[in-house]
Amino acid sequence: MKNVFIIDHPLIQHKLTMLRDKNTSSKDFRALVNEVSMLMAYEVTRSLPLEIVDVETPICMAKGHALSGLDVAIVPIMRAGMGMLEGMLSLIPNAKVGHIGIYRNEETIQPVEYYCKLPSDISKRFVIVTDPMLATGGSLRDAITLLKNKGAINIKAMTLVSTEVGIKEVQRLHPDVEIFTISIDEGLNENSYIVPGLGDAGDRLFGTK
Ligand code: PRP
Numbered sequence: 001m002k003n004v005f006i007i008d009h010p011l012i013q014h015k016l017t018m019l020r021d022k023n024t025s026s027k028d029f030r031a032l033v034n035e036v037s038m039l040m041a042y043e044v045t046r047s048l049p050l051e052i053v054d055v056e057t058p059i060c061m062a063k064g065h066a067l068s069g070l071d072v073a074i075v076p077i078m079r080a081g082m083g084m085l086e087g088m089l090s091l092i093p094n095a096k097v098g099h100i101g102i103y104r105n106e107e108t109i110q111p112v113e114y115y116c117k118l119p120s121d122i123s124k125r126f127v128i129v130t131d132p133m134l135a136t137g138g139s140l141r142d143a144i145t146l147l148k149n150k151g152a153i154n155i156k157a158m159t160l161v162s163t164e165v166g167i168k169e170v171q172r173l174h175p176d177v178e179i180f181t182i183s184i185d186e187g188l189n190e191n192s193y194i195v196p197g198l199g200d201a202g203d204r205l206f207g208t209k
């Protein structure tokens with residue numbers, strides 16, 4: 001699939017199995033989401049532009065690379081996307097953070113927006129929107145639409161578990177947005193939960209069920 005990157009590093013795939021395990025506690029689940037997000041941040045930021053700079057080593061002057069200008073904004077989709085924030089920030093500590101609140105109505109499965117607060121210079125930033133679950137795709141699709149309406153141009157999406165149908169739904173409106181994920185699962189069940197998935201990510205992260 002174009003613009004979709006599956007990060008299949010062994011460390012990540014091992015941790016994904018632990019995330020899927022229904023016996024993993026909230027404490028461990030949170031830690032694992034953090035660790036996987038940190039590892040993924042490495043790949044998602046691969047296209048950040050570099051410039052050549054001078055550096056004086058203890059031995060001599062040399063040329064080195066430095067990130068050039070393009071600042072990062074991380075935008076979790078609340079709630080579950082918040083679980084990916086700390087891991088991302090540990091690798092990109094200067095990033096600004098925006099928040100988008102979207103939940104899925106349990107009966108209609110349609111996304112409902114309830115909050116949006118973004119850095120004022122979002123249009124100039126390399127925006128990484130995070131949400132562990134890409135199921136029907138409605139939540140991520142609408143979050144990206146919101147970001148674009150607020151001026152964001154350079155947007156990447158980072159999810160943990162995705163479905164093909166969800167990816168297609170996001171790409172229907174946003175073919176320009178690269179999606180980084182660690183698994184494309186079999187599909188959705190009758191309640192639009194991902195199969196095999198890992199259950200309700202928000203509830204598992206925050207211990208609400
Ligand atoms: C989950 C998940 C995504 C959405 C995915 O959020 O974190 O945002 O569902 O489903 P979709 O692709 O079908 O839209 P949820 O509605 O459970 O809200 P929460 O994170 O606040 O628990």
Ligand code: URA
Pocket residue numbers: 080133135192193194195197198199200201202
């Ligand atoms: N939201 C979740 O948290 N899990 C799913 O499988 C689908 C939507």
